[in-house]
Amino acid sequence: MADVVKVAIAGAAGRMGAEAVKAVEGADDMELVATLTREDSLEKLVTSGAEVLVDLTVPSSTEANVHFAVEHGIHAVVGTTGWSEEKLETLRKKLEDHPEVGVLIAPNFAIGAILATEFAAKAARYFESVEVIEMHHPNKVDAPSGTAAHTASKIAAARAEAGVAASPDATETDQGGSRGADVDGVRVHAVRLRGLTASQEILLGDQGQQLVIRHDSFDRVSFMPGVLLGVREVAKHPGLTHGLDHYLGL
Amino acid sequence: MADVVKVAIAGAAGRMGAEAVKAVEGADDMELVATLTREDSLEKLVTSGAEVLVDLTVPSSTEANVHFAVEHGIHAVVGTTGWSEEKLETLRKKLEDHPEVGVLIAPNFAIGAILATEFAAKAARYFESVEVIEMHHPNKVDAPSGTAAHTASKIAAARAEAGVAASPDATETDQGGSRGADVDGVRVHAVRLRGLTASQEILLGDQGQQLVIRHDSFDRVSFMPGVLLGVREVAKHPGLTHGLDHYLGL
Amino acid sequence: MADVVKVAIAGAAGRMGAEAVKAVEGADDMELVATLTREDSLEKLVTSGAEVLVDLTVPSSTEANVHFAVEHGIHAVVGTTGWSEEKLETLRKKLEDHPEVGVLIAPNFAIGAILATEFAAKAARYFESVEVIEMHHPNKVDAPSGTAAHTASKIAAARAEAGVAASPDATETDQGGSRGADVDGVRVHAVRLRGLTASQEILLGDQGQQLVIRHDSFDRVSFMPGVLLGVREVAKHPGLTHGLDHYLGL
Amino acid sequence: MADVVKVAIAGAAGRMGAEAVKAVEGADDMELVATLTREDSLEKLVTSGAEVLVDLTVPSSTEANVHFAVEHGIHAVVGTTGWSEEKLETLRKKLEDHPEVGVLIAPNFAIGAILATEFAAKAARYFESVEVIEMHHPNKVDAPSGTAAHTASKIAAARAEAGVAASPDATETDQGGSRGADVDGVRVHAVRLRGLTASQEILLGDQGQQLVIRHDSFDRVSFMPGVLLGVREVAKHPGLTHGLDHYLGL
Known part of the structure; x- marks a missing residue:
């Protein structure tokens, strides 16, 4: 060329x-x-x-x-x-x-969103806990977002490959389903908020530390x-x- | 004295x-x-x-x-x-x-947590959308936290008093309950993550803007x-x- | 009328x-x-x-x-x-x-930004430490933003009125000025980032806890x-x- | 073994x-x-x-x-x-x-902090803007933190290798140094706040999007x-x- x-x-x-x-x-x-x-x-x-x-x-x-x-x-x-x-x-x-x-x-051209997913999958084996929060405008008809479900699946696969146990969770009572959706063993939460376009946040936690990877898309x-x-x-x-x-x- | x-x-x-x-x-x-x-x-x-x-x-x-x-x-x-x-x-x-x-x-002595709830309730009438995310250590047995449920109730009451409509939500399909619990019409999400103690985040959204109020308690x-x-x-x-x-x- | x-x-x-x-x-x-x-x-x-x-x-x-x-x-x-x-x-x-x-x-019509400033000023007397971070698009010619400077001044006035000491700071060496600007005794940091419009974050810290108030403006x-x-x-x-x-x- | x-x-x-x-x-x-x-x-x-x-x-x-x-x-x-x-x-x-x-x-055993630095360096070539904010307890005597300076250096090296231009910045007037320290061309901001232990946040921005990578250490x-x-x-x-x-x- x-x-x-x-x-x-x-x-x-x-x-x-x-x-x-x-x-x-x-x-x-x-x-x-x-x-x-x-x-x-x-x-x-x-x-x-x-x-x-x-x-x-x-x-x-x-x-x-x-x-x-x-x-x-x-x-x-x-x-x-x-x-x-x-x-x-x-x-x-x-x-x-x-x-x-x-x-x-390319199902997704947002480089930042792709990086967020890849980084989360790479980091997931090193943390005891991991959850995903996706945040979108309130006109979105499906939940959770395809990107968040995809991220959760990649995280779950990476943890399975590394032999990491499921995230600990002692919840006995959950009024109304506040703990979110279970996607391959990873909890995914969907927020709908006017003003947002498309955001994704992956929270990774371990004894005494937290790693957060967040991507915000503001515009096409x-x-x-x-x-x-x-x-x-x-x-x-x-x-x-x-x-x-x-x-x-x- | x-x-x-x-x-x-x-x-x-x-x-x-x-x-x-x-x-x-x-x-x-x-x-x-x-x-x-x-x-x-x-x-x-x-x-x-x-x-x-x-x-x-x-x-x-x-x-x-x-x-x-x-x-x-x-x-x-x-x-x-x-x-x-x-x-x-x-x-x-x-x-x-x-x-x-x-x-x-005093059910709660954490001044920051009390302020977060009060500020969220005061702001809630000025935003089209509001949701609550609480984050705790994974040994907690109940979800959502009492503090988050209390915050959601105060927000709902403030919005009702001001005549504000419910937060918009076009969700038609929600795989596995990712949209969280409905507390008096306010969505509440509960995250459980090793490393955290007790955190609460209130997200308020409107056309072109977002207000986030977050409290983290790291220690007794x-x-x-x-x-x-x-x-x-x-x-x-x-x-x-x-x-x-x-x-x-x- | x-x-x-x-x-x-x-x-x-x-x-x-x-x-x-x-x-x-x-x-x-x-x-x-x-x-x-x-x-x-x-x-x-x-x-x-x-x-x-x-x-x-x-x-x-x-x-x-x-x-x-x-x-x-x-x-x-x-x-x-x-x-x-x-x-x-x-x-x-x-x-x-x-x-x-x-x-x-009205110097500022963004209700969320005004609320962020007011809440921060109200909370400031209850926290040992407080700092302000403003984040804007990189075409902005002045730093820090007028809104952030105004917020810092209101925080400083509220703390003075309540008799609260200055935020503690043991810094002895600061390579290149990483500790930001001193506005009436409150540290203000200015970030310039492509993709952002106008954001303001107030961090309030005390023993074992943190309160964060953040406003994002995405659009006029x-x-x-x-x-x-x-x-x-x-x-x-x-x-x-x-x-x-x-x-x-x- | x-x-x-x-x-x-x-x-x-x-x-x-x-x-x-x-x-x-x-x-x-x-x-x-x-x-x-x-x-x-x-x-x-x-x-x-x-x-x-x-x-x-x-x-x-x-x-x-x-x-x-x-x-x-x-x-x-x-x-x-x-x-x-x-x-x-x-x-x-x-x-x-x-x-x-x-x-x-190993100068640093915090896996999460190391991952944050590595991810930021990998992502840096894909974003027009990048800045670093480190946040520590107020007893710390040096600023910015060694970890943040190290992160900024790795980011700068990765961008240089990929031929990426410096982050844009139209700042003409900066009252009191709010734009932080320049570490190899990357702006680094240091926050000191009671309640925090050691946190690092890398902000990467581009047209219409933002990627944030944050690590919090709460405990030894x-x-x-x-x-x-x-x-x-x-x-x-x-x-x-x-x-x-x-x-x-x-």
Whole structure:
């Protein structure tokens, strides 16, 4: 890839897409060569000379977009949801025929949130107790958040691997369920508060000490450094990568 | 009362009592004139010339101790639990015959915890959302903590009085009860973590802003300034006072 | 005043003004009857039938705007800076001739920030140590923030009044000034961090306990509840009121 | 080494030593075979059959203790300060003649504090801004803390290596030094507060997000898991290891 990466953005009219357009335009080492909305033909990817496709579309479009890109030797950075294990497997097969092409499927572009989860999982074996608190705006319909459940699962797996016992808990009576949800043996609490966007706090406790790892996302713009990192790194990682954490060198 | 207050401590052999002995001995404006354990006769209160009794005994002893003190014109600062509404009423009647004597019954001597609750209740009417998180050592058998439930109740009452709607919450699915307990319409979450003693955090949220009030108790010694404040103030407040908050001039 | 308050907004084209227009339009108990930019004549206030003027203009305009309003029996809620003690005094004199008119000059409309300061000042006498940390975006040119300095001054005054000693500090060597600024004897620390808007944290510590009061402003919209509170209350407070805290019933 | 490690503790009469005695006695996989105070001969190490020496003595004793242990094939876990680069080099040479012996010199046994520093250094390249706040009891004579300065240095080195620019800061006027100390280009703030023991908070900020990593040490007992980890791991790491972080598999 040349010094300046040629980028196309699909889903450019959506909220994430619009942020991505601004982010790529603002990056010195990138050139935005095409923006695609649902009306545009995928041929635009080829004619524009794009080296990397950023796909921020919808579940019904993303698979076709990515396969088209791979077939034309264009790397892809994908934030769209809806990639089942079956679809991922089909894509892996396709990539075997295009061994120089890289695809990143990233369920989460917030580097800080990914780091928080990874750090918590690494630290979890060294602390007797661990719990997770996630805090979101009150319009969110599901609890706990997918990110918090994912964090709890990774923590539980890391503790199991290290042979660490469950967090101690002498609770005998719990009026109304104040102790939260049990996700793989890790307690997860969900707070809903006007003014917040998306926050996650992992509390790790041991005799005489506490380690707290907290991530706050205030704005959608917080995902853009992750998108740009994906664009910069995807060509160096041929094949399918699932999760931006694999690019973070942790 | 003279410049130096003469103090007797009942329950001096207990953990709180032992701390109180040290605290009173360390206070320039107090003189420890008697310490009572369960073997001692209450007459010691009179012979020692005590002006204030600090009662840190057990539910089965405290009522007799306080009535004896009142009958002998000795003020009382009481941290012992077990004072039912019925017992309080009997004490109120007794105090009518001794109008110069003050008794403080304090369920909580941690000034910081009391302030946290009071501030949260005052602020609650100005925020769309409010939730409470309490955090304790994992040997605690009940959840949520009495302090947190009390805080939630005071917040709910303040909001009701101001005509504020319930905190918004669009939750449709909650796997495993992550949203915590509902105490008078205020969500309360209980964390259990090795290393902590007793903490309470009140989160208040509104469009574009958040107010967080947090109290951490690291050690039993944190109750002593409240005990000393009680000793200094009790003579100025004849009759029965229930709760140290009434001495804090809020 | 009728059930619905008729409101005019001066400085409607500015960033705060634009937010205020949206906020007043969204309030059931208010009617926006006029918006003024610098081209508009103040006569518009009278012809529109405005009962309350919200002035969010510039220091060179605000004084004339407010005097005009007062002379025409219109209450004023003022967020513009530049009101020197001299100008306030002139306004107080003018209001003596219009005893039914109320004017609120509010240096800060963020209710949460005001509450944080007031609570900290109330709590400060009960804690041996107190320090202030303010955190802002890195484009801010002055440090510490005016709000933090104001909070420190109020804390210092409250402690002086209660006869509390200065916070203990055994520091003998301080490489590079890590202990922060001394504002009336209270240490103030200023953090500059991309992603933040405006936050303030007051730490109060004593033997075995800590009380933390923190306010985060994420967005300019956080000032609007304070503006609306001002509009609702100003008619009930004839004369000059300096600071929204006087309307909060603390 | 057998399933149960035979441990000797030098400096057993000191505060850290006394905690270590309790910790080793409480560990199922260790046997405390000797405790040494300054009166004891080092021969006790040999006659007791110790496999690991835990040295928690004083700078004037530690070097001789460790050399004696190495010469007798006994591993050493050392918490004593005073190991200059020169002394470390002499020890490295000595260990070349005893290639099966491991020595751990650990300036800090608090696993949580070490993790906080390591995580902050790993995350630092992904955030535009980073600052450090350390909080200690007010009897501390130096500021900022060695741990915080060490953290700032590691952060600065990691950012330099990744080619990240300095944290942005538009400050033009700073009354009294509220912006803290500059440690290798990273701002460090020191808070002194009664009630705290030792806390460290690293704030990392970027467009629309914040990552906070915080460690609180409430008690000397928080160092013991690190001491025990050292005892368990030292035999697997022949030669000299400087810093417990090398045992944490990060």
